[in-house]
Amino acid sequence: MVEKNNDDPTIIIQDPEVVVEAAAEGQGQDTLRKVRRTTAEIQISSSQFSGPLPPPELLKGYNEAFAGCAERVVAMAEAQSRHRQALENRVVNSNCANETRAQWFAFILALVIIGGGVYLLATGKSVQGFSAIILAVASLAGALVYGRSEQRKERSRKLQALPSQPQIPSPVGSK
Numbered sequence: 690m691v692e693k694n695n696d697d698p699t700i701i702i703q704d705p706e707v708v709v710e711a712a713a714e715g716q717g718q719d720t721l722r723k724v725r726r727t728t729a730e731i732q733i734s735s736s737q738f739s740g741p742l743p744p745p746e747l748l749k750g751y752n753e754a755f756a757g758c759a760e761r762v763v764a765m766a767e768a769q770s771r772h773r774q775a776l777e778n779r780v781v782n783s784n785c786a787n788e789t790r791a792q793w794f795a796f797i798l799a800l801v802i803i804g805g806g807v808y809l810l811a812t813g814k815s816v817q818g819f820s821a822i823i824l825a826v827a828s829l830a831g832a833l834v835y836g837r838s839e840q841r842k843e844r845s846r847k848l849q850a851l852p853s854q855p856q857i858p859s860p861v862g863s864k
Contacts, residue, residue, distance in 0.1 A: 741766035795832065799825045
């Protein structure tokens with residue numbers, strides 16, 4: 690939009706397309722030099738959130754959109770949380786059951802091998818009998834040592850992954 694005062698030859702341009710129109714109409718360079726420039730300030734803001742629930746301001750906005758919407762969003766987040774926790778619980782329980790089952794199978798297998806070794810010893814095949822018994826015991830001991838070693842390594846990795854905790858100074862004179 691162009692505003693023009695008859696007493697003052699200054700043209701105020703509020704639309705950048707008007708400069709092109711003024712030059713095209715042949716008003717000349719003098720007119721264009723007297724144009725006041727207007728500036729526009731553009732402010733861009735961005736926000737984000739993570740987690741199951743949006744911030745309270747957005748929940749208020751949901752309720753303004755239609756009544757009860759915020760309660761529905763909160764209920765949906767609660768249902769999703771219950772579902773996720775149920776799945777995690779199921780995974781943990783099945784992992785424990787698998788480990789227990791594997792330990793029982795290993796125990797039964799070791800008993801069978803040791804029983805076979807005792808049978809071989811009883812039938813006069815002492816080398817094969819002792820080898821079977823030693824093999825079974827060594828396998829169980831090796832599995833135990835390896836399992837403990839892996840647990841220590843995993844604990845160490847988890848401790849390194851934790852953010853460092855600030856050290857709380859001990860009171861002076863306390864032991």
